[in-house]
Amino acid sequence: MRLDRFLSRATGLSRKQAGIEIRKRRVRVGEELVRDPARRIAPDAAVHWRDEPVSLPGRVYLMMHKPAGLVCARRDPLHSTVLDLLPPELAARVHIVGRLDRDTTGLLLLTDDGEWSHRITSPRHGCAKSYLAELADPLPPDAARRFEEGLMLRGEKSRTRPARLQRLAERKVRVTLHEGRYHQVRRMFAALGNRVLSLHRESVGALGLDPALAPGAWRPLSETEARLLRH
Template sequence: MRLDRFLSETTPLTRSLAKRALKAGEVALNGEPVKQGARQIDPEKDAVTWQDEPLALLGKRYLMLHKPLEVECTARRGLYPRAIDLLDVPEVERLQPVGRLDVDTTGLLLMTDDGQWLHRITAPKRRCGKVYRATLAEPLEGEAAANAIARVAEGLWLDGDETPTRPATLRMLGPREAELAISEGRYHQVKRMFAALGNRVVDLHRRAIGPLELDADLAPGEWRALTEDEIALF
């Protein structure tokens, strides 16, 4: 790995600022000052310091967050706190949400700095399933529920879309409580699907992504690292 790239991945320095730090003599390699950013190093064997502070690669990170209400899944600061603001980890800005949840939607949100792993989950061709629990404004039961379940299984036409939704699974947990499993990620899809059924979503919670379910021990706003077995699910 080039030394300047190593510096940009282990410090707040950009590539250009890393070059300035090198020229200023702030960087040492195995105890000796070095000024060449193109110098090849072995991150596992070579000792690099910046302003006498030892540096080390963080490695890839995979986190599970129970996203609460009124939290945004964006990089820019806006009206609401960001999901990454809830994470107490180094270089938090490098983490990306694996898919997004609306500000008024709670539940499972995965975060990572492994772009390939993120792509395996979010790529449309992968058809990674997601399970949501919705509270509805109007009761849906009896024949109306049976009709809704059948329509969802066939695919719904959503306003403004050129193709119907992929076949999905709707399960009623109560007159106003439903669980919906989908395998795509259209804009506001769950809310629009229930709107197409003549209803409205009051509360929405994501319970699972693929085979991975939200840890029941995580309260809203809490997070934990994924286990190796969980990472290998995708």
Template sequence: MPTLKRLDQLLSNLGYCSRKEARYFLKDKRVRVAGEITKSASLKVDPANVLVDGAPLDMPDGILVMLNKPEGYVCSHDNNEGSRIYDLLPSRWEARNPKVVSVGRLDKDTTGLILVTDDTKLVHQLTSPKNHVDKLYVVSVDRPLEENIVNEFAKGVMLGDGEEQCLPAKIEIIGENMANVTLNEGKYHQVRRMFAACGYYVDTLHREEFGAYCLGDLAEGEWRNLIP
């Protein structure tokens, strides 16, 4: 049995309008329920039966998408920080309730897989340190990689002044200056700091996998819905 929701609250939660503005949507005959135009904002409806401007509701069951983040974009809602990952997604999503957020962050110069969702439980599940969710990064550095870095990462890199130690991480050298790095922590700028502690400067950093999610052939700047 589907959960029925009040029409004006449903439209507001999905970012179409405020609850107050919903009456204008209805007055302008933009909303149909089960094929019929309705003017009742308080009507309890099944979201699957609602059309706005002739189209089904946009992801009424929640949002979980995978985005291939380009360089130069920030994982922030603040317009003052420059180009945002949310600028690559439908603008209506920013008005949704619950709020649409990224699962963790990638810094401005890092590219690749970022998950975006309105599921707060999933955010906690994927980012909680106790769950040890693996993340795979492809890294290029400024000079040839030496084999001893494999052991350094495996025993846990000491960051900064040696007072903060990372958990063991896996590094696979795949080219003279390139490596795959798998870790399950989320310290601030962790991958770059780990390489810096070993004497390398990271030129490019790209996340390819996050837990069970893999970027695959998703083009840069594009996103894919992960909810069936």
């Protein structure tokens, strides 16, 4: 990783401040004074800043039960955000892994591990996300087949990837996707002439929302839980 990024994460300095410290010869890697902020170093390198050893903090992996009414953004001029539910020092450190729209509830992940979040959100990895949806109208008999074949959504140039649709009641379904287009679940039902009344994400990959978490509550993931989404 870059030395300025390492120093920023290890000390709380901004990337700009970290670069200034490095260029002023205040950072040593091993026995070498380094002046290049872009120098690549190992995460476990022996780094000293102003003659004091510094190291990377442990990674943060969080599960949140997102309530309706909050947006998934770092800041928003009109609405409260999910990061407002975290202590300020923790909110400044993490990013949101795959957004849910303001009215959608359920499992939301947050982390400071970019590689981990990329594995979850990248279409190349096809990480499954399951949702419970309540619909305005009953579904046509061929709805599951059309989800499996893929749908053309308004404004898109390609069909959606195959998705699984499971009927739970006349107007309640479970949908499992392997991609994350903008408002995808709502738009897929709109393509069938239906409307989503409520939407709740219940799982990401093999990780399900902790039933003990009330809306608005959050907790760290265990190492076992975080590992479920590394593969």
